[in-house]
Amino acid sequence: MKTRIISALCMLPLLIVLYFGGIPLLIAAALIAMIGADEFTKGFQALGVRPSRKIVFLMGIILYGVHLLIGFQPMLLLGWIVLSVAVSLIYGWDIKNRGPYDALATLTTILYVILFPYHMVLIDNTDYPIMVWMVIIAAFAADIMAYFTGMAFGKHKMCPNLSPKKTVEGAVGGLLGSAIAAGIFGYFFMPEHLIESIAIGLFGGLVSMAGDLTASAFKRQMGIKDYGKLIPGHGGILDRFDSVIFVAPAIYYFIIFILP
Amino acid sequence: MKTRIISALCMLPLLIVLYFGGIPLLIAAALIAMIGADEFTKGFQALGVRPSRKIVFLMGIILYGVHLLIGFQPMLLLGWIVLSVAVSLIYGWDIKNRGPYDALATLTTILYVILFPYHMVLIDNTDYPIMVWMVIIAAFAADIMAYFTGMAFGKHKMCPNLSPKKTVEGAVGGLLGSAIAAGIFGYFFMPEHLIESIAIGLFGGLVSMAGDLTASAFKRQMGIKDYGKLIPGHGGILDRFDSVIFVAPAIYYFIIFILP
Numbered sequence: 054m055k056t057r058i059i060s061a062l063c064m065l066p067l068l069i070v071l072y073f074g075g076i077p078l079l080i081a082a083a084l085i086a087m088i089g090a091d092e093f094t095k096g097f098q099a100l101g102v103r104p105s106r107k108i109v110f111l112m113g114i115i116l117y118g119v120h121l122l123i124g125f126q127p128m129l130l131l132g133w134i135v136l137s138v139a140v141s142l143i144y145g146w147d148i149k150n151r152g153p154y155d156a157l158a159t160l161t162t163i164l165y166v167i168l169f170p171y172h173m174v175l176i177d178n179t180d181y182p183i184m185v186w187m188v189i190i191a192a193f194a195a196d197i198m199a200y201f202t203g204m205a206f207g208k209h210k211m212c213p214n215l216s217p218k219k220t221v222e223g224a225v226g227g228l229l230g231s232a233i234a235a236g237i238f239g240y241f242f243m244p245e246h247l248i249e250s251i252a253i254g255l256f257g258g259l260v261s262m263a264g265d266l267t268a269s270a271f272k273r274q275m276g277i278k279d280y281g282k283l284i285p286g287h288g289g290i291l292d293r294f295d296s297v298i299f300v301a302p303a304i305y306y307f308i309i310f311i312l313p
Numbered sequence: 314m315k316t317r318i319i320s321a322l323c324m325l326p327l328l329i330v331l332y333f334g335g336i337p338l339l340i341a342a343a344l345i346a347m348i349g350a351d352e353f354t355k356g357f358q359a360l361g362v363r364p365s366r367k368i369v370f371l372m373g374i375i376l377y378g379v380h381l382l383i384g385f386q387p388m389l390l391l392g393w394i395v396l397s398v399a400v401s402l403i404y405g406w407d408i409k410n411r412g413p414y415d416a417l418a419t420l421t422t423i424l425y426v427i428l429f430p431y432h433m434v435l436i437d438n439t440d441y442p443i444m445v446w447m448v449i450i451a452a453f454a455a456d457i458m459a460y461f462t463g464m465a466f467g468k469h470k471m472c473p474n475l476s477p478k479k480t481v482e483g484a485v486g487g488l489l490g491s492a493i494a495a496g497i498f499g500y501f502f503m504p505e506h507l508i509e510s511i512a513i514g515l516f517g518g519l520v521s522m523a524g525d526l527t528a529s530a531f532k533r534q535m536g537i538k539d540y541g542k543l544i545p546g547h548g549g550i551l552d553r554f555d556s557v558i559f560v561a562p563a564i565y566y567f568i569i570f571i572l573p
Contacts, residue, residue: 274413
C-alpha cells in the first residue's frame, strides 16, 4: 500500500514530462533505459553472467542521440537493431575471458531495456502523441486496480511460482480498471476514438501484467529481490517501470497497425 | 582443401537460386534460416540450455511468410522484432521448468539465425538486386583466398583461442581476394559502380571473417565441433553459411545508407 502511494508520487515528475512531450520525454525515456540497463546488467552479475555494459550504454547513446539529431527513420532503427545483434555476438569472441551467456545477456539488455522504452518517444512522433498518456494509464491503472481487487476478492492464485501474491480476481479487476481509466481518458481527450481507447486500455492492461511478470521472472532467476534502490525501500527503475517498458511498444504498434 | 571444394560444389544450386532471385531466393533464405535454427538450438542443448524451438520456427514462418504475402514493410519488420523479444521473454516466465538462459537463447537464435539471412531477400528488393551476388562473392572469395594465402605465407596467429589455424597473413589475403573478386564482378556487371564494388568487397570480406569467428565462438562455448551433418563429413548449414549470414545484412545496409 505505502509502496504504491510512494510510487505514484514518483510518477508526478513523469506526468509533467508527458505533458510537454518532445525532448523532455526523450530524456525521460533515455534515463529509464540507461538506469534500467545499469540495474539489469548488475542483476546478471548475480548469476555470474557479465554482459558488456559498455556496448549496452553505447548502443543506448546512439539510439536516443540519433533520434535527437535526425528524428525517427525506420531503416536507421532496423540498422541499429542489426548492429546491436552483431556487436553483442562479436563481444562473445573472447571465449577465454567470457562465459557462453555474456553475449546473449548483452543483446537481451539492449533490446528489452534500451529499445522498449524508446517506443514512448515513437508514440510521441505519431499522429496521436496524446497516446503517450495511455502507456502510463494502462500500466498504473492495471497495477493499482489489480491490487485493490485482489485484496478484496482474491482467491485463486494466478502464478504461485512467479508472483505468489497475484490472483485471478486481481488480474480481472486490473484489466477492467485499465479499460475504464483509458475509457474515461478517451471520453475527455479523444471522444472520436472512444471504442479504440477502451480497447487500448484492455490490451495495455494485459501487456502491463506481462511486463510485470517478465521483470519478476528475471528477478527470480537472478535470485534478487529488487533491481535497485533508487527509491529507498521501494526498488529500482526496473521495479517501478517494468510495466511501462512493455506497454509502450504494444500501444505504439496498436496505433501504427490498428488505429484508423 | 577437399572440404572447400565440396562446399563450393554445394554452392552450385545456390547460384541458380541467385540467378532467379524472387521466390526461389526467398525459399533458399528461409531454408538456411530454418535448418540453421534447428542446428543452433540443438547446439545450445549441449550446454543444458533449451531455447523454445516452437517460438523460433513460428517467428521464422511469420517473417518469411509475411514477406511472401505482402512484401517488405519496414514497420512490420520492426513490429516482428519487438514481438520476437516479447515472446522470448514471456517464454522465460515458467521459471520452475526453464533455466535462466532459455529465453535469451530463444531471442538470440531468432535475431541471429532467422533475421540475418532474411537480408538476402531484402537486397533482392532494393534497386540493386544484383548485389545478392556480392554476398556470396565476398563470403566465399574471402574464405578461399584466406585459405591459400594462409597456407603460403601464414606465420602470425590471428586468434589462437578461437580459431587456431587462422593467420594475419591469411586474413589480409582474404580481404584482398574479396576486394578483387568483387571488383571483377563490378567491372562486368556494374561498371558505373566499380569503386563501390571494390569497397563492398573489402567491407564484405571483413564481415565474412566476423561471421566465421562468431559461429566458431558459439561452437567452442557449446563444446561441439560442427553444427550438423547435413553434408556428410562437412558440417551443417551454419558451418557452411556462417559468413553468408553475417555478410547479407552488412551489404544490405551498405546499399541503403551508402550507395548513391
